[in-house]
Amino acid sequence: MKNLKLDIDSYCKLLLRVDKANTSKFSLRKRPTSEKLVDVGFKNIVVAMASMVAVVLFSIFAVVYYESTESISRYGLRFLFNSAWNPVTDEYGAFTAIYGTLITSIASLLIAIPLGVGTAIFITENIIPEYIRNVIGIMVELLAAIPSVVLGLWAVFIMEPFIRPFLNIIYELFGFIPFFSTQPLGAGMMPAILILVVMILPIITSISKDSLKQVPSKLRQAAYGIGASRWTTIFKVIIPAAISGITGGVLLALGRAMGETMAVTMIIGNSNNFSWSIFAPSYTISSMLANQFGEADGSQVSSLMYAALILMILTLLVNVFAQWIVKKLSLKYQ
Amino acid sequence: MNYTSQKSLTYNPSLARNIGNRTLTIISALFAFISVLPLILVISYVLIKGGSYINIETLILEPEPPGDDLLSAGGIGPAITGTFIMAVIASIISIPVGVGGGIYLTEYSKSGKFAKFIRFGSNVLAGVPSIISGVFIYAIIVSTKILFGSMFSGIAGGISLSILMLPTIIKTTDEALKLVPDDMRRAALGVGASKFTMITNITLPAAFSSICTGVLLALARAAGETAPLIFTALFSRYYITSFDDLFYEMGSLSVLIYNFALEPYEAQNQLAWAASFILVVVLLSLNILSRWIGSHGAFSKNKL
Amino acid sequence: MIKKNIKSTPSVSLDNVSITYGNSVAVKNVFCNIEKNQVTSFIGPSGCGKSTVIRAINRMNDLIEGCKLSGSVIFEGIDIYAEDIDPVEVRRKIGMVFQQPNPFPKSIYENIAFGARVNGYKGNMDQLVEESLTKAAVWDECKDKLNESGYSLSGGQQQRLCIARTIAIEPDVILMDEPCSALDPLSTLKIEETIHELKKNFTIIIVTHNMQQANRVSDYTAFFNTEKKDKDLSGKIGFLVEFDKTKKMFTSPNQKSTQDYISGKFG
Numbered sequence: 001m002k003n004l005k006l007d008i009d010s011y012c013k014l015l016l017r018v019d020k021a022n023t024s025k026f027s028l029r030k031r032p033t034s035e036k037l038v039d040v041g042f043k044n045i046v047v048a049m050a051s052m053v054a055v056v057l058f059s060i061f062a063v064v065y066y067e068s069t070e071s072i073s074r075y076g077l078r079f080l081f082n083s084a085w086n087p088v089t090d091e092y093g094a095f096t097a098i099y100g101t102l103i104t105s106i107a108s109l110l111i112a113i114p115l116g117v118g119t120a121i122f123i124t125e126n127i128i129p130e131y132i133r134n135v136i137g138i139m140v141e142l143l144a145a146i147p148s149v150v151l152g153l154w155a156v157f158i159m160e161p162f163i164r165p166f167l168n169i170i171y172e173l174f175g176f177i178p179f180f181s182t183q184p185l186g187a188g189m190m191p192a193i194l195i196l197v198v199m200i201l202p203i204i205t206s207i208s209k210d211s212l213k214q215v216p217s218k219l220r221q222a223a224y225g226i227g228a229s230r231w232t233t234i235f236k237v238i239i240p241a242a243i244s245g246i247t248g249g250v251l252l253a254l255g256r257a258m259g260e261t262m263a264v265t266m267i268i269g270n271s272n273n274f275s276w277s278i279f280a281p282s283y284t285i286s287s288m289l290a291n292q293f294g295e296a297d298g299s300q301v302s303s304l305m306y307a308a309l310i311l312m313i314l315t316l317l318v319n320v321f322a323q324w325i326v327k328k329l330s331l332k333y334q
Numbered sequence: 335m336n337y338t339s340q341k342s343l344t345y346n347p348s349l350a351r352n353i354g355n356r357t358l359t360i361i362s363a364l365f366a367f368i369s370v371l372p373l374i375l376v377i378s379y380v381l382i383k384g385g386s387y388i389n390i391e392t393l394i395l396e397p398e399p400p401g402d403d404l405l406s407a408g409g410i411g412p413a414i415t416g417t418f419i420m421a422v423i424a425s426i427i428s429i430p431v432g433v434g435g436g437i438y439l440t441e442y443s444k445s446g447k448f449a450k451f452i453r454f455g456s457n458v459l460a461g462v463p464s465i466i467s468g469v470f471i472y473a474i475i476v477s478t479k480i481l482f483g484s485m486f487s488g489i490a491g492g493i494s495l496s497i498l499m500l501p502t503i504i505k506t507t508d509e510a511l512k513l514v515p516d517d518m519r520r521a522a523l524g525v526g527a528s529k530f531t532m533i534t535n536i537t538l539p540a541a542f543s544s545i546c547t548g549v550l551l552a553l554a555r556a557a558g559e560t561a562p563l564i565f566t567a568l569f570s571r572y573y574i575t576s577f578d579d580l581f582y583e584m585g586s587l588s589v590l591i592y593n594f595a596l597e598p599y600e601a602q603n604q605l606a607w608a609a610s611f612i613l614v615v616v617l618l619s620l621n622i623l624s625r626w627i628g629s630h631g632a633f634s635k636n637k638l
Numbered sequence: 639m640i641k642k643n644i645k646s647t648p649s650v651s652l653d654n655v656s657i658t659y660g661n662s663v664a665v666k667n668v669f670c671n672i673e674k675n676q677v678t679s680f681i682g683p684s685g686c687g688k689s690t691v692i693r694a695i696n697r698m699n700d701l702i703e704g705c706k707l708s709g710s711v712i713f714e715g716i717d718i719y720a721e722d723i724d725p726v727e728v729r730r731k732i733g734m735v736f737q738q739p740n741p742f743p744k745s746i747y748e749n750i751a752f753g754a755r756v757n758g759y760k761g762n763m764d765q766l767v768e769e770s771l772t773k774a775a776v777w778d779e780c781k782d783k784l785n786e787s788g789y790s791l792s793g794g795q796q797q798r799l800c801i802a803r804t805i806a807i808e809p810d811v812i813l814m815d816e817p818c819s820a821l822d823p824l825s826t827l828k829i830e831e832t833i834h835e836l837k838k839n840f841t842i843i844i845v846t847h848n849m850q851q852a853n854r855v856s857d858y859t860a861f862f863n864t865e866k867k868d869k870d871l872s873g874k875i876g877f878l879v880e881f882d883k884t885k886k887m888f889t890s891p892n893q894k895s896t897q898d899y900i901s902g903k904f905g
Contacts, residue, residue: 035528042530043442049434050448053455053504056497060462060470067473118365126703127359136366138625143373145621147558149588150610153595154376157603198372205369217701218740222800224698226753226807227730229351231358236752241743252461259463261561262592286465286561293469294565308469312462319461323454343716343731345724352724 064312068305079306083274087296092303094310096274100282101311104189104264105257107278108196113250115197116204120246121234124212137209144202152266155195160186160267163194167279184279187269193278195263200253207252211245212238244329251322255315261286285311377614384611387604393612397571397590397605400597407601410609412573413590416488417613419574420567420586421557423492428499429549435500436507436545441533453508460501467497468562476566481581488574488584491567498559499552506548510541543627550624554617560588569593587613647715649674649811649841650695650732654709657690657699664690665876668709670860672811677833677842679852679884682862683899687876688845689737691862692813695843696732697725714810730757733809737816739796741788741803746771746780749788749799750806757807766806774802775832794825801832805840812836814844818851830855849900852884859887861896 082093167184269281395409443449471494648671665687680688771777776798
């Protein structure tokens, strides 16, 4: 309220200023040309600034595409399915990196969805006092403020050594399954997946929390009023009503997981030897870029750019789909 | 009666429904606990482990080349100034452009086709992986030597960070201005103010605190980014001494952490932890500050 | 516990009920016996706690953080606020219709079927949907569009759909919290007719702002009023002034404030 009053004050000041500029009370007020020029000029400037978004976006695509044309014309779509990456023989394919990107992001999503949505439900339901719930909510959101490289550092020195014995147990018990078929020896896809979970958890939690909070309380009352229990209400009424936001958040998280670079680069092991196993060192597109781009030249640059283009298209598709689904599903439930 | 009649109203703990409810409540509490665990673990390791290596020397000395002398690895001084300088460069570029773009979206074209396209575009830009921004700046600035013949430079790093900040600033400005009631606009125009006066004297001040929130959040994110810097600003072990040094390689906290974490020397690893301490403390403070400003603004979401 | 001078056993009785939100008392010391298969209306000026009291009868106040009740609410001889009571069980016996129509964002059919399924209904669902909608006097209007969204109906129809949804779970008591406040006069009339029909099978408690409505639909009327708190001038405490047969309340009430309120002198 105090702030609103301030704004009214500034409005009154404006009123006075306009009056002062026109001291002769009965003359028709004529706007000075300079004022008109400022108005038009300002509009053009902000239009130009808004256009920058489009310009930057298009140039990113154009530049990455242009830089990768050599590789595109040489390998075509074969690039997607070839796991060779050999600067000596000049043969490149991004299959290992694409597989790594998809496996790490999807696996981390599978872990983070129940955790994130479950947390969001826990902090929107009145199970424990509100201030504790708020603290949990803020803590999860602050997790998003920790830089990727710090999480990477933590993963390398603290998390990975801690989980390795547990991964070894899984390897010994389930080693016959291709996904667990190599011995965990340090850096690899599994620690990368876990650190990705940490990174996308805040996105899923906070977007789910916002969507759950927006569900009108009268729907909850309606369900309770006919004798539905808490979790029946949550699963049958609240979540369906919030599903568009939750899905949007999950897709944004997927986009983030696919493009995430530093923490993954530090812990995934950076190896182009293809393996089905999530315990083996691998690559994602972004970690391959981070690892090789600085020292690459010739057709390797072009191939890296091709990989970057694939990454961009993947994240673009996911993001556009996220925006589309939020619109589509929210219409259904209004 | 078509319903199984429950004779009493007493809570029956062995009823399937009640077992299910209890189980699910416990599971959700467990999930919430697991979700806050990483924050607690990461922060405590960074504060304890990183904090123990913080002293005056670490803060001001230049880092020594890895492996030379294990007793003294130097400090992270140049990285602190480098991060600061690149964040400033990124802000100088992205704040005017982002706020201007946001002003256009709300004040000039509320729901025009172009505005829709720009909103869509900034959502897409926000989703572009940060490393792509580095690749892009490498391709157009570093490899072309377009900036007075310099290749890797602090300026290139700053520009690449600004691409990451832009969509966040546009979006928050757009949303902050949307929260300013139209009555205020009509009032200003009604007394004969020009649109420029209305925006600069009425709507922007009213939305100021929310815009600050967005800018701080964008800044906090950019200052912690590594991927866009590793082949734009690269890394330098030296302080900048003149304006010209902006056109050369520049160190930053995040790249220092990345480089030194992977060194096999304990001394370098310690510097990485010290740098993490500084980075985390600064970024968390920025985040909390932005939250505080956001909740105290005139037209923040919490109040409308 | 149950007073002897009342002939039939009451369905719900409120015994010295006081309700607080956080530190502020909303309503205090309510005693009231609600008769089976009768319509009881709660009337009174805004802020007198009548909605708070009705929500206490099926423990909907559990949803509000910081809301506490003292005294006891006895339903069929059981204190529903006792420690070992399952509020979900209570709400299955005491259904509620809210002030704003609140259909689920599902089809009309599903709106009815959802509640029935939640309550473990085993009979013929189509039949139940038809019966409930018929009882709520909305069958004719929606029999041809059972698969359309509940939101495709008008406000009055939505409210009758919500009544149908409550009837479908066959509660013993139906609570209605100002069910007509958001509706036009014609829809209001239809709902009142519905209430008359429902009386045969259900005990009904209705909160209303409209005295004519209380007079038209109810057999018993409870009048609530407010008093200023001693020190805090902004807060008001609600209390029950008088509770009697509607006929008596509207012709010769015992209290002067009831007389004043009913004749429109305040409120």
